[in-house]
Amino acid sequence: MNFFNQFGINIQYLIFYTLDFFIILYILQKFLFKKIFRILDEREKKIVESLEYAEAIKKKKEEMDERYKEAMHKTQREVQEMIREAKISAEKLSQDILLNAENEAKVFIKKAEEEVQNTHDKMYITLKKELLDIVLFTTKKVLRENMTKEIEANITKDTIKYIKNLNPKQDEK
Numbered sequence: 263m264n265f266f267n268q269f270g271i272n273i274q275y276l277i278f279y280t281l282d283f284f285i286i287l288y289i290l291q292k293f294l295f296k297k298i299f300r301i302l303d304e305r306e307k308k309i310v311e312s313l314e315y316a317e318a319i320k321k322k323k324e325e326m327d328e329r330y331k332e333a334m335h336k337t338q339r340e341v342q343e344m345i346r347e348a349k350i351s352a353e354k355l356s357q358d359i360l361l362n363a364e365n366e367a368k369v370f371i372k373k374a375e376e377e378v379q380n381t382h383d384k385m386y387i388t389l390k391k392e393l394l395d396i397v398l399f400t401t402k403k404v405l406r407e408n409m410t411k412e413i414e415a416n417i418t419k420d421t422i423k424y425i426k427n428l429n430p431k432q433d434e435k
Contacts, residue, residue: 394422398421401417
């Protein structure tokens with residue numbers, strides 16, 4: 263006891279305070295610490311769950327971002343393909359329209375040429391008839407007195423034969 267007295271410690275108080283400490287510790291342990299530890303454990307569990315939930319949401323967001331990027335790339339590729347197809351279709355349609363217009367123009371030109379040729383042939387035939395009439399009329403007038411029916415028939419026959427042999431296309435050459 264001398265040892266404790268040297269430092270100014272009263273052994274009875276020390277025992278009393280130590281006993282009080284352990285009693286208060288037991289009471290706190292029995293009633294307060296269990297509740298506090300339970301509350302702390304629940305809180306820690308909630309925090310862990312919240313962190314796990316936040317991590318799951320973060321992963322889900324990253325997946326959604328990746329899906330969004332893929333969808334955007336896919337949409338861009340589809341749009342570019344649609345534009346390419348539209349250009350090809352427009353080019354083909356343009357070529358078809360030009361080809362159709364060329365064909366219609368060729369048909370129109372061919373019809374016009376045929377009409378011109380038909381008109382030319384009709385005019386040529388009419389001209390030949392008129393020329394024949396003039397030649398016959400003039401010949402009759404000049405030879406009326408000296409011409410017999412036989413000479414007139416031969417001249418008419420030769421003239422008709424000559425006119426039949428004439429070809430308007432050969433005359434153009």
